[in-house]
Amino acid sequence: MKSIIVSMVAAAGLMVAGSALAADMPADAKGKCGMCHSIEKKVVGPAWNDVAAKYKGDHDAATKIAASITKGGDLGWKMGGMPPKGGSGWDDAQIKKIAEFIAGLSH
Ligand code: HEC
Secondary structure, eight states: OHHHHHHHHHHHHHHHHHHHHHHOOOHHHHHHHTTTOOSSSOSSSOOHHHHHHHTTTOTTHHHHHHHHHHHOBOOSSOSSOBOGGGGOOOOHHHHHHHHHHHHHTTO
16 A cells, blocks of 8 residues: 555656646746746747647657747748747757757647
């Protein structure tokens, strides 16, 4: 009985750790993207969970998302368009990193 409780607590702990990880926007993105995006909710732009869902199962998801962020403008969401690079001024490496993070939300 005791071991069951211990393993339940451990499993719950893993679930909390997992969701905290999934729901937390990287600090650099919070400053640059957070005024228009959240992970769970539509703000000015689409929820990043919805973006991840749009590309789910696409092996090039991160590459395509990075290309969208770099290009900006109308990305098919009919939300008025995004400034190129989300206005962040980020280099390709930073954009690739956040694109991989967004693509990873659907896993
Ligand atoms: C000024 C508001 C604003 C900022 C800042 C912003 N976005 Fe966006 N973003 C939008 C809007 C609006 C859309 C939807 C564009 C459309 O109408 O199709 C969008 C769409 C997206 C998409 C969807 C791309 C696709 O292929 O469907 C991604 C990914 C994204 N943004 C990432 C980012 C990242 C990363 C940053 C920070 C570097 C950022 N955005 C900053 C407003 C913003």
